[in-house]
Amino acid sequence: MTATLETSAENTATAAVTLSGVRKVFGHGPSSVLALDGVDLRVAPGEFVCLLGASGCGKSTLLNVVAGLDAPTSGDIALTTTRPAVMFQEAALMPWLTAVRNVELPLRLAGHKRSSRRAKANELLDLVRLGDAGGKRPHELSGGMRQRVALARALASTLGSAEDGTPGLLLMDEPFAALDAITRDVLQAELLRVWRETDTAILFVTHDVREAVRLGQRVVLLSSRPGRVVREWSVDGLTGEDEVATIEDVTARLREVISGHAAA
Amino acid sequence: MPQPDEAVLETDRTGDLAAVGAGLDALDAPPQQQRTPLWQRFVSTALPPLVAFALLIGVWQALWASAIWPEFQLPAPGDVWAKVTETVASGDAAEILWTSVSRAVLGFLAAVVIATPLGLLVAKVRVVRAAIGSLLTGLQSLPSVAWVPAAILWFGLTPSAIYFVVLMGSVPSIANGLVSGIDQIPPLLPRVGQALGAGKLQAARHVLLPAALPGYLAGLKQGWAFSWRSLMAAEIIATSPQLGLGLGQFLHNGQSLNDISMVIAAIFLILLVGIGIELLLFRPLERAVLRARGLTGAL
Missing domain, CATH: 3.40.50.300 (P-loop containing nucleotide triphosphate hydrolases)
Structure with a gap:
C-alpha cells in the first residue's frame, strides 16, 4: 500500500x-x-x-x-x-457464461491462449475472494458477488494486456x-x-x-x-x-x- | 504511512470484513434448486399427456361404437392402429417416413443457413430492416400452400419445387426469431462487450449471438414446425411417381382410395414426427439453454 x-x-x-x-x-x-x-x-x-x-x-x-x-x-x-476498463451500476455479466468464463471474456477478446487466460481469470477471482464460485452462473450469485465478478472482469480487461507493466x-x-x-x-x-x-x-x-x-x-x-x-x-x-x-x-x-x- | 499498530488494526479489520463478506455471500446467494427425482418428473410431465391421449382414444371408441357416423367417415381406433402396424410391418412406413423426414430436415437446414445471415442483416442494418422487415413478418402469415402452384409452374413436379415451398415456409420464421432475439438483448450487454474490447465481428460472435440464442432457438423451433407443415402441403398437392412416396402422398393416396383408416393413420404419423422432433430435439435444447441462464420459470 x-x-x-x-x-x-x-x-x-x-x-x-x-x-x-x-x-x-x-x-x-x-x-x-x-x-x-x-x-x-x-x-x-x-x-x-x-x-x-x-x-x-x-x-x-x-x-x-x-x-x-x-x-x-x-x-x-x-x-x-492500457485499455480502460468500465464497471457499471449493474454487473452486466453475460448470463450464459460461468463466473470464470465471464472474467476470461476480455482476455479471450484480446486473443490470449486458453490456459493462460484461465489461470489469470482464476487469479483475479481469488483476488475478489470468489475463487470457489468460478463455476457458478450469474443467476446463482448474489448481487454483491456479481458485482465482484464484474470487478474481476474489469480488472482482466485493463490488466490483461499489462504484461509490459503499463x-x-x-x-x-x-x-x-x-x-x-x-x-x-x-x-x-x-x-x-x-x-x-x-x-x-x-x-x-x-x-x-x-x-x-x-x-x-x-x-x-x-x-x-x-x-x-x-x-x-x-x-x-x-x-x-x-x-x-x-x-x-x-x-x-x-x-x-x-x-x-x-x-x- | 500506516504505523505498525495501525497495520495490525487494518489486518484485523480486513479479517473481519472477509468474514462479513463470506457471511453475506452465504446468505444472499440464491438457494440452489433441488432436482426432483426421476419418477416424480415422470409423473408430473409424462403422465398427464398420456392420460389425455387415453381419454381421447376412449371418446373416439365410444363415438365409433354409437355408430352415429358411417364407418367410411369414422373408423375404429383399432382399424387405424391395424393400418399403422401394417405399413410399419411391410416396411413402407420406414420408407415413407424417411422420404419426408429427410426432405424436411434438408430443407430446414438450408433454411437455417439462409435465414441466419438474413436475420442478422435485418436486425443490425437499419436500411435492410426498413426495406424487408415487414415483408418478412408478412411472409410468416402467408400459408405456404399458396406457394405450391407457383413452385410447380417454376420447377415442375421435382424435388426442387418441394424444397422451395419448405424454404418459403421456414426462412421467415427463423429470421424473425433471430431478429426478435437480438431486439430483446439488454442494451447494456453490447456496451459491455464494446468496453471489454470486442470488435464488430467479435461482438457478434461473443455477445450478440449468444445473447440472442433463446429467441433464435424459439425461431428455429417455429421454423421446423413451418418447414414440416409446408412439406406436407407440398407433398399432398404435388404428387407424382418421380417424387417418391412421402407422408403427404400417402395421405393423398388414402383420400383417393376412400380409405379413412389410411388417412387417419397418415395424420397420426405426421403428428408423431412433429411431436417427436419437438420432444427429442427442441425441448431439451431449449430447456438446457434457458436453465443455464436461470430462466426456469417457463419449464
Whole structure:
C-alpha cells in the first residue's frame, strides 16, 4: 500500500489519463444538450479519484468518453494506460457464461491462449475472494458477488494486456448504488484492498459524498447541466473529525450546486 | 504511512470484513434448486399427456361404437392402429417416413443457413430492416400452400419445387426469431462487450449471438414446425411417381382410395414426427439453454 502511494507521488509528472477542455454535446440545433463543458481533469497512475455530482451532471457521460464508448465533441483525452476498463451500476455479466468464463471474456477478446487466460481469470477471482464460485452462473450469485465478478472482469480487461507493466485504469459508474448498505460497505473495503494490490488508477463516479470521501484520494465535484469541474478536495488518509468536516464541506458545496438550479 | 499498530488494526479489520463478506455471500446467494427425482418428473410431465391421449382414444371408441357416423367417415381406433402396424410391418412406413423426414430436415437446414445471415442483416442494418422487415413478418402469415402452384409452374413436379415451398415456409420464421432475439438483448450487454474490447465481428460472435440464442432457438423451433407443415402441403398437392412416396402422398393416396383408416393413420404419423422432433430435439435444447441462464420459470 505504501509502495503504491509513493509511486503515485513520484509519477506526478506523468498521468494515467489527462482530460483537457473536454466538451460533449448531444443532438444538434436548438434541441441539443450540452452535457460537458470544458472539463479538465488529471488522474495520476495508481490514483483513486472520485467524481461527485448530482444527477444530470454528466458524470456517466464523462466516464463513457474516457472509456472510448462515446467521442467527445471537442477537447482532448490522453491515456498512458492500457485499455480502460468500465464497471457499471449493474454487473452486466453475460448470463450464459460461468463466473470464470465471464472474467476470461476480455482476455479471450484480446486473443490470449486458453490456459493462460484461465489461470489469470482464476487469479483475479481469488483476488475478489470468489475463487470457489468460478463455476457458478450469474443467476446463482448474489448481487454483491456479481458485482465482484464484474470487478474481476474489469480488472482482466485493463490488466490483461499489462504484461509490459503499463498501469491500468478502472472506470466505475456508481458500481455499488444498487446494493444494500452492508454489502456496499463490504464492497467498498474490498475495492480499496484490490486497488492497493493491483496498482490500478481508478476514476469512480458516485453521488454519495460519504462514499466519495471514504474511497478517494481526491474528490472532484462536477456542476450539473453542463458538467464543469467546480472544486477539488484532497481527502487522502482523512480520519475521524477531519473526515466528518470534509464530508460536511463537500455536502454543503454539492447542495449549493444543486440549489443553483432551482433559480434558473 | 500506516504505523505498525495501525497495520495490525487494518489486518484485523480486513479479517473481519472477509468474514462479513463470506457471511453475506452465504446468505444472499440464491438457494440452489433441488432436482426432483426421476419418477416424480415422470409423473408430473409424462403422465398427464398420456392420460389425455387415453381419454381421447376412449371418446373416439365410444363415438365409433354409437355408430352415429358411417364407418367410411369414422373408423375404429383399432382399424387405424391395424393400418399403422401394417405399413410399419411391410416396411413402407420406414420408407415413407424417411422420404419426408429427410426432405424436411434438408430443407430446414438450408433454411437455417439462409435465414441466419438474413436475420442478422435485418436486425443490425437499419436500411435492410426498413426495406424487408415487414415483408418478412408478412411472409410468416402467408400459408405456404399458396406457394405450391407457383413452385410447380417454376420447377415442375421435382424435388426442387418441394424444397422451395419448405424454404418459403421456414426462412421467415427463423429470421424473425433471430431478429426478435437480438431486439430483446439488454442494451447494456453490447456496451459491455464494446468496453471489454470486442470488435464488430467479435461482438457478434461473443455477445450478440449468444445473447440472442433463446429467441433464435424459439425461431428455429417455429421454423421446423413451418418447414414440416409446408412439406406436407407440398407433398399432398404435388404428387407424382418421380417424387417418391412421402407422408403427404400417402395421405393423398388414402383420400383417393376412400380409405379413412389410411388417412387417419397418415395424420397420426405426421403428428408423431412433429411431436417427436419437438420432444427429442427442441425441448431439451431449449430447456438446457434457458436453465443455464436461470430462466426456469417457463419449464
